[in-house]
Amino acid sequence: RSVPEAVMAAERPCSLFALSAAAVSRSMAALERDVWALPGHLLRGLLPLLTIFHLERAEDAARRAGLSTQPIWRKLWDDVMKTRPPNSESITCWRKKFLETFFSSVLHGVLDVSSDWRLHDRHFSPLLHSSPHVSQLTLCNMLQGAVELTAEHNHKVLENLAASLRVLKFQHLFSCDQSIRRSLVLLLHRLIHHGSVSQVSMCSWPVPDTVLLVLILTMSAGFCRSGNALACHGSLCGLCREEDKAQSQQSAQEGAERGCNAEREGSGAENQKRSPKKADACMTSGPRSPPLQNPACEETSSEEPCGHSTIQGGSSPRSSSEQLSCHPIPRKTRRWQKPAVGRKRRCLRRSRGHYADPEDLYDFVFTVAREDNSGLLDKTRTTEGENTENWTSSSPGSPCTGHAGCKKRGGPAGTRSLKAAHRFRSVSTLELFSIPLTGETCRTLSNLLSSWVSLENLVLSYNSLNANISCILSGLRALSRHPECRFRVLRVSDMFSHMPCMELVRCTLSALPQLHTLSVSFDLKNQLEGTRPEASPSCSEAEIPESCLEVLEIRFPREPLHTALLLPVLKASKSLQQLSLDSATLPCPQELGLLLEVLKECTPNLRKLSFHDVNLAEHQKEVLLLLQDPGLQEITFSFCRLFENSTAEFLSEIINTVKRNSSLKSLKLPGNRLGNHRLVALADIFSEDSSSSLCQLDVSSNCIKPDGLLEFTKKLEGHIQQRGGQLPFTQLRLFQNWLDQDAETAQEALRRLRAMCSVVNDAWDSSQAFADYISVM
DSSP: OOSOHHHHHHTOSOOHHHHHHHHHHHTHHHHHHHHHTSOHHHHHHHGGGSOHHHHHHTHHHHHHTTOOOHHHHHHHIIIIIOSOOTTGGGOOOHHHHHHHHHHHHHHTTOOOGGGSGGGOOTTSOHHHHHGGGOSEEEEEETTHHHHHHTSGGGHHHHHHHHHHOOEEEEEEEOOOOHHHHHHHHHHHIIIIISSOOOEEEEEOOSSOOHHHHHHHHHHHTTEEESSGGGOBTTBOOHHHHHHHHHHHHHHHHHHHHHHHHHHHHHTHHHHHTSOHHHHHHHHHOOOSSSOOOOHHHHGGGSSSOTTOHHHHSSSOOOOHHHHHSOOOOOHHHHHHHOOSGGGGGOOSSOOOSSOSOTTHHHHHHHHGGGSOHHHHHHHHHHHTTOOOSOTTTTSTTOTTSSHHHHHHHOOHHHHHHHHTEEEOOOOSEEEEESOOOOHHHHHHHHHHHTTOTTOOEEEEESOOOGGGHHHHHHHHHHHHTSTTOOOOEEEEEEEEESSOHHHHHHHHHHHOTTOSEEEEEEEEEOSSGGGSOOOOHHHHTSOOOOOOOOEEEEEOSSOBOOHHHHHHHHHHOTTOOEEEEESOBOSSTTHHHHHHHHHHHHOTTOOEEEEESOOOTTOHHHHHHHHTOTTOSEEEEESOOTTSSOOHHHHHHHHHHHHHOSSOOEEEOTTSOOHHHHHHHHGGGGSTTOOOOOOEEEOOSSOOOHHHHHHHHHHHHHHHHHTTTOOOOOEEEOTTOSGGGSHHHHHHHHHHHHTTSEEEOOOOOGGGOOOOOGGGO
16 A cells, blocks of 8 residues: 555544645655655655655755654664664664665565555665665575575666675575575675675574685685686676776786887987987887786786785785786686696586586685695795794694695695686675684685785684684784785684683784784683693794784683783783783782783783673772772773672772772773662762762663662762762663662663763563572662
8 A cells, every 4th residue: 555544544533734645645756856845844744654765765855954854764663673673772873774674674585565555665676775775784594685686687786785785794504506606606796896895794604515605705805716607698797897898908008118118228229319209109109919918817827826916925016906806817728727626526416507617616616725825925934034934833733834734735726726716806804603614614714814915804703713723823924924914803712722812812913913903712621621732832932023902802711810921912012002801710819910010011001901700809909909090091890799708998999099080981890799789889989079080880780779770860960969060971881780670760760860971771671680699689
């Protein structure tokens, strides 16, 4: 139905305006331009009666009339999606949020557009109309979405996504046949190589399809096998053809100019006697031979892979336009380069359609892992004069512990794979969550990382890396030597740690001194303690070079925190601004004091310090020293059992210390058993005699009840009144507290709090809590 009958029924008996608005809504196709010219008070009543397609087109007219469509889009979300989106407080544009979710729901068939009159209009295509608002897209299961988007009738949709999409996610993937993989190749080629996607994320893939996984990784790195993988109905990608043509013309012109220059320089003194006219004619004449091949592609017959000459060699870097273009490879050369090893792993049942060379894709993804990675790094290591002994030799079983091992698995076949591949635009962020990576896949990833100069962020989470972490770091180390390397953020987390956390941190910083953020997180120690490698002399004894590290996060698998091992890292990280220590144990009472001394001496720029799940019940003196540190702006004691054995005097000392510290901006105390009485006492931080500049207070998970929150609110109101309404306090976080025990009192407290500051809370059901805080009941 095109008429908003439900709206009219709710307003019966209908007013003249409602009848007129309904008539206009039915005829928007003819009256749209006139409607946008209506006065604001008329447009306000008409906007809720429009379909989402006309409502989106009304945005400019509404803005000119001083109207906002955000409440309408929010109501649409509640009526259609019927869920509360995560982090709804941070959503700034409900139009984008709704249309992006609407696109994904229609694409995957989970939303019936005929279920609501506002969702369909015969003049508009749901996917086409909403696609310009999609910046994040998730493809899942059998990649049905990829097949739909690469269909001929959705060509314009794909073009819109190429301009708008920034994040591409893959979730819960299954193995799929070759025709679906070809659709995926076309999709990735358009969205990454010729599009705007900057982040690729893959998650929840317990048994990954190796071919599919390597295909996504390889194309995310900017590689694509030349040939029929990019063919669509017998024709190559139109953008590639245009770039090839431009490259050929540019190469021909440069070749002609070089020829003329060489001829002019080679003629010596005789050339000087020439008439100026002849010289000018030589300079302006066109090419006398067929266009020359792009110089970058001539290297496909040399040691370096196509597109890698400036990455692994010492030559000057290419321009960005050359890096983003795709270079043609002659068919004869491509036939010679086809690796023989790929033929042994062909799929027995293969489509025999109009694709002339269906095994190209299989040959490519199976042989990338056999790239002679160590051979590619030999030149760099030699020119830098470094010891050729692999720095990861401390990790037994590592697949990348030496040149021989790599060459044994590699060989010429693998090298030809990347040589035969075109180099296109690549993403800057790669995230892999809950995807087991085998040794072969890690070698593939390491090989890709070694030349992935656009990569800035790498997140590896629960990938069962174990000893293969050394292989990954080997590729990143090669990448860090490239002059155009932009790699800055590395986050590694896993269930079991292959080596002690501090040793991994030291090895990583030794290999990647340009890192800005390093996060290392493990849940448990290795299952077999006997198989855990001993400390490596190369990592534990070698001095760490000065690094650019600004953020360091370490989650220990219940390992003791030894300041002596952390000291070299802190000494090398003079730029460190944020340090987070999680789940560490303190081997002796003096250890935390030593840490504070080291932090004060070695990290003058430290601004944020966080402890999570570290027992600080017996370290009250050190806690107070931290709270009075004039350099720290944010301190977090999360689940640190601060008040487990404390007295009332300790709480008073905390309050007085914070009152005197004018540099502290954020204090986070989640999970420390505050209870009502301690929360009420914390309100004195903002008393009239306080010099505190505290802006944010986090008291989540502290067994706070509605009556305690209301008393805290009243006390805070009194302090504000005494200070003449001036209070720096801007945000209170209240997640997972017992506010559901008295909803009426809680609502009153929250209402009065929101008049003073921003309150961030949730609708948590305290009956589902697993912890029983008897001591604060």
